[in-house]
Amino acid sequence: MNQFKDWKTNLDRFFGQDFWGDFDGMMKPAVPAINLYQYDNELLCFVNIPGMNHPKNVDVLVDHSTLTLSGKIEINNRGGHQIKSEIADGSFERSIDLPFPVRHDKVEATYKHGLLVIQLHRYISDSTKQRPITIRHLEDE
Structure with missing residues (x-):
């Protein structure tokens, strides 16, 4: 898990913080x-x-x-903490x-x-x- 976090951090440094946000809109279904x-x-x-x-x-x-x-x-749904959406x-x-x-x-x-x-x-x-x-x-x- 730490390897993924390090990999993501390096990509953030290289592409900028908004890099992942650009993918977010493409990945969401209509x-x-x-x-x-x-x-x-x-x-x-x-x-x-x-x-x-x-x-x-x-x-x-x-x-x-x-x-x-x-x-x-x-x-x-009232109360509780949503863990999957x-x-x-x-x-x-x-x-x-x-x-x-x-x-x-x-x-x-x-x-x-x-x-x-x-x-x-x-x-x-x-x-x-x-x-x-x-x-x-x-x-x-």
Whole structure:
């Protein structure tokens, strides 16, 4: 154990005290964890949010082709000294780029057993629908 401490101290001297802090941000997983599945005209998003007392504690926002989640994960444990911390808690905000624009007026979300499930539907603009074009016959004018 002392060898590791000496090794770290030497690296700190060489690279500077902030060297390890730069790695800290890269090593932390994105919170909350998300699985996103694409179907023809739908997206299904599973969001891992443990300890959510009520779904009103999370905001789900849809803007064109971005899904933004914000809220708070609360693990209410009083007393004791935490010796291991693997479950992220506290406030979070995360934006996810979606593979296509989605309808903001047709979003369904449910929460059960720690999983928030969000169903999104592809936005198909009126301009993509085929419409017959009237051809003016110039000889008649």
